[in-house]
Amino acid sequence: MTAEPRVHSATTSPGDITRRELYFFNLYRCLEAAVYAGLTFSPYAGEWVKVAHPLLGQITAIAYLIITVGLLLGTDRLRRRLTEGISAALFIDILAASLILVALAGHSIVPMMALVNVGIAALLLPHRAYMFAGIASLGVLAPYAYARLTDAAAEVPNAETAAIVVAYFVVAALLRYLGGHMRATEDLAAQRGVDLLNLEQINDLIIQRMKTGVLLVDAANRVLRINESAWHLIGNPSPSQRELGTIAAELSRRLYHWRHSGKTDQTAVALAADVPEVIPRFTRLAPNDDTNVLIFLDDTSLLSRRAEELTLSSLGRLSASIAHEIRNPLAAIRYSAQLLAESKLNAEDKRLVDIINNHCTRANDVVENILQLSRRERSRPESIDLNAWVLAFVEDYKQSNDLGGDHLRAVTQNRTIEAMVDPQHLQQVVWNLVQNALRYGRQPNQPARVSVVARLAAEKGPPLIEIIDRGPGIPPKVAAQIFEPFYTTHEYGTGLGLYLAKQMSEASQASLEYVPVAGGGACFRITLTPAGSLLASRIAAQPG
Incomplete structure (x- = not known):
């Protein structure tokens, strides 16, 4: 059973709103055309409307009705070219209104109906609101101008006509502002919806993980x-x-x-x-x-693992405190043993002094490991070239340690391998692993043969460092516990070396694991973070 994705309720998009507005705008045009047809065709309209040019009015009403029905059916096509479509349709509205005004000898119902056209057009296209108002004003005044050209005694525009013209501009200005405010509100609501959806998806992801x-x-x-x-x-x-x-x-x-x-x-x-x-x-x-x-x-x-981590953390702080108290008497014992060794002693006493020195060295190693565990510094990863780093490490190790008959070699690739890691932590981890490999990874009476390998896990896999020896390997039961603190199979081991190595690896966002080697031997593999992926994740995590 897997978690089902949450079903989100559908929200109205700005495109859906525009289509609905256009649809009702075109529906209103059909209503206008029907009114014009009724005024010009109805035998009862002549009782309260003066039809000066019946044929002109009837032809205009029929043509306008056909056009408005076509606009209604082509709402989706009109929405694809919104600015040009609305401008052309409004020009047709005003032209039809002007012709009907001529046919009806200037009846006031026609410019009042055109007022709605101007308002809706300004609402849909706020940036052209005043242009629409100007076109409508010219459309209202055009019949009067035509009448004066054909008849010098024709009436001039009166106060009612002037009020209609002013109303066009007032309505255009008002709906221009309302249109802009409406779109800003829609954009804000859409953004809030996206934010809420993203937040919901993040919450679901957190819960799933x-x-x-x-x-x-x-x-x-x-x-x-x-x-x-x-x-x-x-x-x-x-x-x-x-x-x-x-x-x-x-x-x-x-x-x-x-x-x-x-x-x-x-x-x-x-x-x-x-x-x-x-x-x-x-x-x-x-x-x-x-x-x-x-x-x-x-x-x-x-819960047990968390309790164990808390216990280990508390134990580490307690052990560090005890270690500080042990160092002083331990130094005194070791110094006294060294002075005693300089005296003339028989073979039995020298053996006892050697035992004291060996156990002082072992105790000091335990103290150093505990102090290292308690004061471990925060990881400071940086991009490094693993090939160059491995070559430098092996050369440095050889110069600092007498290998005798043992063999230590670096194995690199003929391609650049970059990784993000704390070089100091990596140095301590690999140093510890190489020392263990040289000490324990050997066949009886044979020199140790240890390789430090830099490679990629696959063609596009993570970068790896492997410390490989040709010794007897590690039994499976022991391998399951080697990274646990204070676990050791060696008489003089502290049981903290591999534990510290694993902790330092994880602090640098790397992993340390033991891998058996076919044919005998042991391999400790450090899987590192590719340089590009960690850098990208850090950039993505930065605000703004």
Whole structure:
């Protein structure tokens, strides 16, 4: 069963709003055309409207009606070229209104109806609002100008006509402002919707990646939502199974008990075979509402690991404090042993002095490792060329240590390999691993042969550093515990070297693992972060 994506309610996009506005605008045009046809064709219109040119009015009304029906049917096509389409359609509206005014001898209902056309056009195209008002004003005044040209005694525009012209500009200005404000509000709402959607997706991703199992169960005991951890912790049931009683009977029983008694069973339980034990916790989405219940499954292995980490952290601080107190008396013992060794001693006493020095050295190594663990500095990764770094490391190690008959070599590639890592941490980790390989990675009575290899895991895989020896290898039971603190199989080992190496690797966003070598030997592999990927992730994480 995998978590289903949340279903988001559909929101109205600006394109949908524009189409709806255009549709009703064109529908209003059809209404205008019908009114014009009624005024010019109806036998009863002559009782209250003076039809001066019936034929002109009828032809105009029929042509305008055909055009408006075409505009209504072609709303989607008109939306593709919004500015040109609305401008051309409004010009047709004003032309039809002017001709109807001529046919009706200047009836006032026509310019009043055109006022709506101007307002809607200004609302849809705010940047052309005043142009539309000017065109409409010319359309209203044109019949009077035509009448004066054909008849000198014709009436001139009166106060009502002047008021209509002023109204065109006032309505255009008002709806121009409202249109701009409306679009700003739409843009803000759309941006808020995107932000909310992104936030919801981030929340879903966080819940899916949580180590704690999370289930949402309704009143009918059906699982509505489940994250990946919970899916694994209840045994990876089929996605078609939604009944909690079927996929996790014990969890269903505890939920029933909690619903009716309000008490939670805190004992750990395994909800399926071969899965970790969990401790279920229940909570309501709303107080006093059992409709939906959130169930949290706390993995006891994670809790134990966290407790172990806290214990190790506390133990590290305590050990560091003790180590500081041990160093002074340890130095005094070692100094006294050195002075005693300079005296004339028999063979038995010299052997005892050697034992004191050896154990002082071992104790001092333990103290140094503990202090190194407690004062480990924060990682400061930088981009390095692994080929050059490995060559320099091997050369430096050879100069600083007498290898005797042992062999240490660097293996590099004929291509650039870049990685992001703290060079100081990497130096300590590889130094420790090489020392272990030279000390333990040898066949009996044979020199050690150790290689420090720089390579890529695959063609586009992460960069690797491998420390490989040709010794007897590490038994599987021992290999499973070698990175645990204070675990050692050597008489004089501290059990902290590999633990420190792993901790330093992880601090540089790398990983350290043991890999058996076919044919005998051991390989400690450090998987590093590619230089480009870490840099890109850091840039993406920066604000703004």
